[in-house]
Amino acid sequence: MKRLSDERTKLVFEKLSKFIGTNVKLLIDRPDGQYVFREHKDRIYYVSEKNLKLGETIAPDHFVSIGTCFGKFTKTGRFMLHITALNYLAPYAQFKIWLKPSAEQQFLYGHNVNKAGLGRITESTQKYQGVIVFSMNDLPLGFGVAARSTAECKHADPLATVCFHQADIGEYIRSEDTLL
Known part of the structure; x- marks a missing residue:
């Protein structure tokens, strides 16, 4: 595991801040300790x-991964964010979209949200803003990008796309052969 270069750290933090x-x-500064980002392959x-200090005792050629x-x-x-980051990002999300139960399955199959x-x-979600997609029961379902602002959504056609699909929890099933 190596530290991220300044350029890569900037790219990761830009994506997370979106x-x-x-x-x-x-x-990074959590009540249960200090957390870091590390790169491997x-x-x-x-x-x-x-945990990082404990992982340093493993030889590099036997090392697969550590953390999330x-x-x-x-x-x-x-x-590109993986869906495994969803549970860490959902509590801190600034912009959220909640789906009706009838649209959840379509989103979990990888389709955009109408x-x-x-x-x-x-409120105040801007166009092309990164959003976390939730069910109406506040269960995080995935990531998306707002295709329209909040104001545009109010006057949009029912078939108009309001959120572009990025990743969802259904990916585990759809691509289980290619995850590792």
Whole structure:
């Protein structure tokens, strides 16, 4: 596990701040200890310093991973969040979208969210803002990007797309062969 370079740290924090804003600081300085981001084979892991010190005792050639995989860098150098980061980001989300029960299954199959399936949306959500998608029971379902602002959603056609799909908890089932 190696430390992230300044450039990669900037890309990771930009992506995280798109979804949780300034709450990124709360991910690092937590009441239960200090947490850090580390890189291994182009994947970014979120791990406590305590566990990181224990992981240093493992030989590098026997090392697979430690902590929670937050995402990976693509071959083009972009950072993509993995769905495994959802449970850590959902409590700090600034912009949220809640889906009606009839639209949950479509979102979990990897489809975008239409206005007809929109239950609620956080006020002052801007167009192309990163959002966390929830069920009406406040269960986090995945990540998305707002296709319309809150004001535009109020006057949109029922079949208009209001949220672009990024990742969802159904990915575990759809791509179980390619996760590792």
